Amino acid sequence: MDTTGLGNDPGGEIGSASAMEKDDINITVAVRCRGRNKREIEAKSPIVVTVPDVTTTPEVSINTSGGSGIEAQLQAKTYTVDKVYGPDSSQKLVFEDCAEPLFHDFMRGYNCTMLVYGMTSTGKTYTMTGDVEMGAEGDVNGQAGIAPRILVKLFECLQDDYVVKCSFVELYNEDLRDLLSEGQDDFSNGTENSSKQPESLNASKKLRIFDSNNSRSNSPVTNTNNPTHKARSDYLKKKLKSNRKKSLDDMSLNANAGGKTHVPPTQTGIYIQNLKDFHISTAKEGLQLLQRGLQRRQVATTKLNDVSSRSHTIFTITLYKKFKDDLYRLSKINLVDLAGSENVNKAGALNLRAKESGSINQSLLTLGRVINSLADKSAHIPFRESKLTRLLQDSLGGNTKTVLIATISPAKIAAEETCSTLEYASKAKNIKNKPQLGSFIIKDILLKDVSQELIKMRADLWCTKSKEGIYVSQKNYKEMVDDLDNFKTELTELKRTNDSLVQENELLGKEKKSGAERADSLKSELDNLRSQLKSVTNKLAQTNTQNTKLSEQVTDMNRIQTELKSLIEVYQQKHETSKHKFQRLLKDELATLTAKILSQWDTLKNVNSGNYQIHTHIDSIRGEVMNLLETTKENAETLYKSCIDDLLKETPKIFQLISDNVGDIRGMTEEHYTEMARNFSDLSEEFNTFKQYLDGQFFQNNHIEMIQTHQDIVASNMQKMSDDLLQSVQNSIQNYLSTNAQMVTNSINDVAMDVINKEMDLFAPKKSKWEESIDLINQSDSLSNKFRNNMTKSVDDIASVIRNSNESMDRSISTIKKHIIENDINSQEQINSNELLTNSFKAIQEKSNNILHLVTGDLTVTAQESMDGIQNLDRSIRTLIHGDQYIHSTKGVHIPPQNRGPELHSTLIPLKPSSSNLNRLSDSTKSSPRKRSQGSEDETHASKIPKLTQ
Ligand SMILES: Nc1ncnc2c1ncn2[C@@H]1O[C@H](COP(=O)(O)OP(=O)(O)OP(=O)(O)O)[C@@H](O)[C@H]1O
DSSP states (O other): OOSSSOTTOGGGOTTOTTOBOSSOEEOEEEEEEOOOOHHHHHTTOOBOEEOOOTTSOOEEEEOOSOOOHHHHHHHOEEEEOSEEEOTTOOHHHHIIIIIHHHHHHHHHTBOEEEEEEEBTTSSHHHHHTBOOOBOTTSSBOTTBOHHHHHHHHHHHHOOSSEEEEEEEEEEETTEEEESSOTTSOOSSOOSSOGGGSTTHHHHTSOOEEEEHHHHGGGSGGGOTTOHHHHHHHHHHHHHHHHHOOOOOTTOOOOOOTTSSOSSOTTOOSEEEETOOOEEESSHHHHHHHHHHHHHHSOEEOOSSOTTEEOSEEEEEEEEEEEEETTEEEEEEEEEEEOOOBOOHHHHTOOTHHHHHHHHHHHHHHHHHHHHHHHHTTOSOOOGGGSHHHHHTTTTSSSSSEEEEEEEEOOBGGGHHHHHHHHHHHHHHTTOEEOOBBOOEEEHHHHHHHHHHHHHHHHHHHHHHHHSSSOOOOHHHHHHHHHHHHHHHHHHHHHHHHHHHHHHHHHHHHHHHHHHHHHHHHHHHHHHHHHHHHHHHHHHHHHHHHHHHHHHHHHHHHHHHHHHHHHHHHHHHHHHHHHHHHHHHHHHHHHHHHHHHHHHHHHHHHGGGGSOOOHHHHHHHHHHHHHHHHHHHHHHHHHHHHHHHHHHHHHHHHHHHHHHHHHHHHHHHHHHHHHHHHHHHHHHHHHHHHHHHIIIIIITTTHHHHHHHHHHHHHHHHHHHHHHHHHHHSOHHHHHHHHHHHHHHHHHHHHHHHHHHHHHHHHHHHHHHHHHHHHHHHHHHHHHHHHHHHHHHHHHHHHHHHHHHHHHHHHHHHHHHHHHHHHHHHHHHHHHHHOHHHHHHHHHHHHHHHHHHHHOSTTHHHHHHHHHHHHHHHHHHHHHHHHTHHHHHHHTTOOOOGGGSSGGGGGGOOOSSOOHHHHHHHHHHHHHHHHHSTTTHHHHHHHHHSOOTTO
């Protein structure tokens, strides 16, 4: 057997602090099944667990069906593990087969862990410790468990320089207790009077779990500025360099043993602060310590176990074994006895026991989850969820070599828990660890550490021996006083820190308040801007309404224009109607005249026999004709005058109306424009104010300035605090605080930038919208201007058209008036001075005279000729009145109205008949009696003259 444990060094890796197994290795899982205990036998609970012989396949099967025979065998659940021990397996066998290989790894320098896990009363404590009494020959007795056997084996193996230490800790209801220190709170009835022990004054220090890999980086003891540490480190490196060229940079070197520190000089990974290590130089001393701890362990009688462990315990043996020259290798073996996983009801737990069970179950549940997570290779392993799993962090999935022994009961009564234990065991088999060799320590440091402790103990012992009561050596007392001073200083510093933090908090509160006020003012400004925006929107709406009104007015104007046109058309129609009336009147009058002439003609027919007083008749005819013409003229004049008067009366009104409307429109347009201009000016002003505010105040990084100020205050406060602290602590803390200050500054900067970015993000769209709205306003302004110009132009055009139309109407009216007057005069003059008429009448007179003289049968012919003359007269009058229209109309030609009137004279047919006609008439009159019989030519001529009677 390799007693040093160095013989198994694979590939000469021993000595290298970084040396570790090349591959990850699974933790070893063993199952130990005891025989049925008294309770189970009494309960007549059958055996359902089948455990093969230790030499065959490591499988455990459990018959959960409760049946027997082949079928039960088939239904049995089988779990494969690494090693299986049945009821017949002795303590010795379990140790040699299962624990001893681990012990050798421990001796080789590996950190190792052995766990026992299982339901209550299944033999965990029996397996781990068993009987710890030493045999008479200095060896263990047959019932001794793994821990005592390891202690005995250890001192059997150790030959050269070494140091062995032991610690024993208990985890009860999530509280840690040093089972070997006397001053620790005694949860149960402590077996020793701790107050009389010298360690008691230091023992009040609470045990705490530390992860040296994390905490030590911030710890002063690992500070590279520490000259002692550096010197030792350099020394170590130099020393090892001479032996091998391998770099030791990554070595976990603990060169601070003996230093004034809370961290044990040799601790790496997870360790318990303030847990006391005891030097042992023999197995017996170790066994005594083990016994002492077990006596103080929390035990109680439960339904299932008379002496049931109510806590988890870890007995740790630390070995400093000489490696080479002055270098010692450190390795540890943790012997973990877990509390029983139990059913509270089954265990009969009440009150305190129930609480214990709850706590135990809770930590074991977490352990189960950790095992599951590790087996499933989950990203997160819930080590921190319980103290137990934190303590086992290095052993499960860490850098230790680990063996788990699951203890089970064979009885059917415990089948459920057995299945659960086996499930965990088979799961745990999949956990892989990366075992790593322990670190080095220099002999001097180790010796110093040990001798210091020895001196202290001796001094305490001497004091204890020399006097009664509580005695402490001077040195210890001085240390304690120093500690006290240290604590006081720490307390003062903490108070100071607290005060400055309070001050800072107040400052921050004030800043928060001022920030809130600033936020309020910003909010009110924002509200202000919002209301301004609202008023601008309202004004825009008003402008739109005005625009709508304006367009309605334009529509009205167009309608009025159309109405005006239709009115003019009505006047034109009236004009036409009046004209036609006049024509009809004239026609009627002429018809009356014709009728009268005809009646005269009838009278003439009777001329043969009567005294005809032609002159009188002719005069009366003439007078009648003149009267008729006068009446006609008067009527026409009256009609024209009334028409013109109406027209003249109505037209100014209409034009006045139009002019008023145009004036109104012009006024409204002006008003609208003014309003719009005012609105736009308001808008521009508001926009400028807003823009000024945004550009000048809001977007000028006021926040940054503000926050910069605050940041400066905070930074200066932090700096002040740092300065204060710097005076009281070392330079390293200043760096730390500066980093913190920088971090806070950066964080405030980040927050400030976030705030500004957020505000910018919020305001950017609004700003662009505002700018867009200003563009729109400008467009609207130019459109409005354009619209106003167009409107003004249109209104001016309308006004000028109306003005022109007015003038043209005036002109037309005066022309009509003039024509009427001229026509009147002309008609009168023409009638008065018409030679033809006079001649006609004279001719009639003559003819009448002739008739009177002749008194012949030619009276009819003469009368006919008179009729012709009258018809000529009729035509002349018509022509006189209608111009050439009559002539053309007799030919069926339509004369447009515009060609009538002023051109009347140019188209008149002279009333005076041609001399040839007159002569012919005269001749015919003269020769009529003679030529009447031969007068075919005369008849032809007469037939060419239209008859009035027709
Ligand atoms: N393999 C075994 N051979 C003989 N006796 C055993 C065996 N296992 C356990 N026992 C006995 O059973 C009893 C209970 O064992 P132990 O106290 O070790 O159980 P435990 O699992 O630690 O229980 P708890 O979790 O309640 O502490 C003890 O008296 C012990 O001697």
